[in-house]
Amino acid sequence: MKATDLIGCAVYAADGEELGHVHDLRLESDGKPEDGDWRCRLTGLVCGSSAIGHRLGYGTGDMAGPWPLTSLLARWRRRSLTVPWRDVDELQPGRITLRTSRRQLEQMQR
Amino acid sequence: MRCWAVVTCRVIVIALLSVLTSCVSPAIDSAGYRDKVGHAAEKMTGIIGSAQLAAEQDLAGKAFGTYADQVISDAEQDAQSVVGQLDSVQPPDEASITLRNQADDVLQNAAGQLSDLRIAQRRGDKAGMRQSLKDLSDSLAKVQQLQDSA
């Protein structure tokens, strides 16, 4: 499985509601590469309207400016939804179906 | 995004083509024709000015020969293309034809004198250059008259 098999897929909730397209992947790792035996797991799919904020580096809020972008993109970022990998029910080319509904996901993220 | 690339490429191509093809366009009416004549005269004024400058500098020993030659030759070619461009426009009515004959006379004359200047300059004929310069300043006055009347 490759990153491109996931990025761009349409994501559907269990009840058939479309949640947007996958535009980024969330990875988790224990430790850092320099510690040796580095393992990195794919733990979530970021979906929603746009990837631009994260792309530009405004995802984690370590940007010094410029002013209009910082607040604008942070707000955009908040509108995207991270789907935990364990909620994925079925993987088809171009289409991902979840076992949960949007409500459940939003509750989890809070 | 691919679509964007295509659009951008097309826009650039169209822009370049429009730049290249924008040299000749048909005159619409008599007023438009007058504008064209005025524009041609204005261009010719500058062209003569450029050649005069270079020739005067050459005569005063300020510029070296190849440089003055080049500036004068450029002016000569520009003048011919101004004449050619005006000729390529179809005059819309009788008045325009009269104007055309008048303008053509003046502009052709100036272009010819620029050629004389270039020939004299290349031969190192200072007297000839001075004569051409004198003719050119007469022409310049006529061109400016044309510009004012058009």
Next chain:
Amino acid sequence: MTRKAATRKATSLMWANEGLLDRLLIGIDGEDVGMVDNLEFSDATPASGAASGAAEPELTALLCGPLAFGPRLGGRIGTWWTAIGRRLRPDGDPAPNRIPIQLVRRISHRGVELAVPATELPNRRVFDWARSRVVDKIPGSGA
């Protein structure tokens, strides 16, 4: 990994777009190797039934070169690119160049630093082609 989260020893978070994709790959000799064009994960079937969370795919390799870049671009240009990449392969093998995750030494602000020199990596076909076909034939290339 380059973010502040990375300084914590415990579980660290990173996003593919932000931390890995389109990052520069740097050999241990400091040479540029290529860009991270795609990521490869172990095939994990989605967790079924009660065993939720059991099968998170693991990152196994960073992919680079025309055969990884083509699919990443997508569309007609991507297909075309992949075809060129395949042509450059002597064996016509459609698999892209893999850089196993074990070779990653560090992820810094400069890019993904690898534990091997650039010359030992498989993705030098374009490099070798440009070098042997053109550059080496011109005097003074320093070959």
Next chain:
Amino acid sequence: MKKFLQLGLGVVTAVGGFVDIGNLVTSGITGARFGASLTWAIIIGTIGMTVYAEMAGRVSAVGGRTVFHAVRERLGVRTALVNMIASGLLNLLTLAAELGGVALVLQLVTGVNYLIWVPIVAAVMWLAIWRLPFTWLENLFGVLGLALIVFVVALFKLPTDWHGLWQQTWHPRVPNGEGHPTYFFYAVSLFGACLVPYQVVFFSSGGREEKWSPGSVTEMRMNSLIGFPLGGLLSIAIMFAAVPVLQPRGVDVAHLGQVALPVTQALGVTGLAIALLGFFAATFAAGAECALSTGYLISQYFGWPWGKMHRPAAAPQFHLVCLAAVIAATGFILTTIDPVTVTLVSVVLGAAAVPLTYFPVLIVANDRDYMGDRVNRRLSNTLGTLFLVVMLVTSLATLPLLFITKAGL
């Protein structure tokens, strides 16, 4: 002492590197046609160039990142590809203009048609890229480009109406008989001549070539904050010199040779020779930089080894791209298309393409992760954002202006 000399050399190089065929042509045209009423465009363009060059230099010195690494990383694979292609094509157009410029200068000196010079110039330029060490390439022609100071000297010898120039500069008005679209078209062209995208790519990659480190920030700042404004001043001098000589005669500058007429008028053969030397050095250096920039941006996009710090055999794709760029540009200019027209179109399209390279620079210069405490301060950000807005407006206005004015005819 050596340190001091080095700093001075850097500044001088930046001055020489700022001025290229675009500045020569647009300054000459506008001075003769609009007097000093478009000086503001050079001033704004120079400030923009300085702010962004400083940013790109800082990102290169502190973050170790060059412009096109940042472009790909921040804009993503597809947008960055479009960006790369647009910037690459624009570079080719600029390179063609510079090649034509060098050949035209040689024609002015020798009287031999420029088309014969084009392939020779291209071959020599490529050899310089292939063989000359980076610092040589940069410094030698940068210093020679300083010959353009002759325009400043000429200004003092000519019957310059300083008061009038001052008035026109600070109270600009569209001259009688000129339409607003033409006026703004030339404003965009001056703007584009100052902000050509290849210069930022070159400045940041050049920093890596010269192995800038965080400690080099002061040196880099000297280069950009002193060198580029002085370069802008040279552009203004070229424009002003045209005002007392060419404007009264209504000369419409359409050839590179005419740009030197004011200097010849004021200083005679010596002045003319120095001016032509300046033209030659500035266009030749800019051509080489342009070809290198094409190599830089394509190599950086794909992550190939790049730069003159490598032997050609160690960066074969980079050198292949440079060679291909020189060949393509030579072919283009050999179609006998007028080099001055190519220059005008290239600076105007350049003005439109500027945000493509400048925006990612602004973003990365704000990333604490790369830049540590060397991130943009409020001044850089305010100016940078302001310019980005100006540049976006310019971009949107460029193509309509190009159509309406038929490239300023």
